[in-house]
Amino acid sequence: MLEKVLSQLSPSNPWKHNIHYYDCITSTNDVLKQMAKDGAPHGTVLFADRQTLGHGRLGRSFLSPSGVGIYMSILLRPECRPEELMHLTCAVASAMCDAIERSASFRPGIKWTNDLVYKKRKLCGILTELGFLPSGMVDYAVIGIGINCCQKPDDFAPEIRDIAGSLAMVQHSPIDRTLVAASMIDAIENMSRNLLGNKEAILQQYRRDCITLGQDVSIHKADSVRYGRALDIDSNGALIVQYISGETEAVSSGEVSIRGMYGYV
């Protein structure tokens, strides 16, 4: 697996000597966070065929069976303050659209903030976790990505069968998981070089990819639901929503989940 991924990586990718593959791991994010605390360098990549304790946003578990997906985490050390990284999740999502376009020949959309979707089905989830230095500066960002590559509809658990999809279900032909993995690493490496210096260009691409914009949405906070229309993405990656009352608000991903008026997307 690793040899094939390395052979499909861009020859100029500077991270090629620091990519680690596991047949089975607890969670690539958890293991990489520990490696980050122990001093692993910028550009360290872990990916696995299977995870036993994969997890996603809001403490949810992320099922990670063997043979059908790519479960990957990438370590960045951007040397900046946390407020300069508010757009990181958006940048990762657009980079994953690039990776899928290269390896599966279609470009998915993004359901704000960071679910990659195609025809109302989620193909990919992203979980970004930050660590801090005593000074308050960012020590590391661990970017975790899970992509459904080869599943058929019946492979998904009944409770997500109507909203989950895979690259193979869109492309209707076999998916080369090693090309997907190589494309993910190249896309994140490319994004990381523009992350701090080219923020507005990253957000412009994100706005083009984001299918939530222009949609009627419901905004779910801890114990309330409000309805409105998604108007724009601000310079921090927050979603600008106009509520039915006419009031507008910039909502951040940490505090809400959103849904379309008629379901998940």
Ligand code: BTN
């Ligand atoms: C979500 O949809 O809520 C995010 C899912 C993120 C899953 C990936 S798989 C690789 C990495 N390791 C984990 O435990 N989680 C992320």
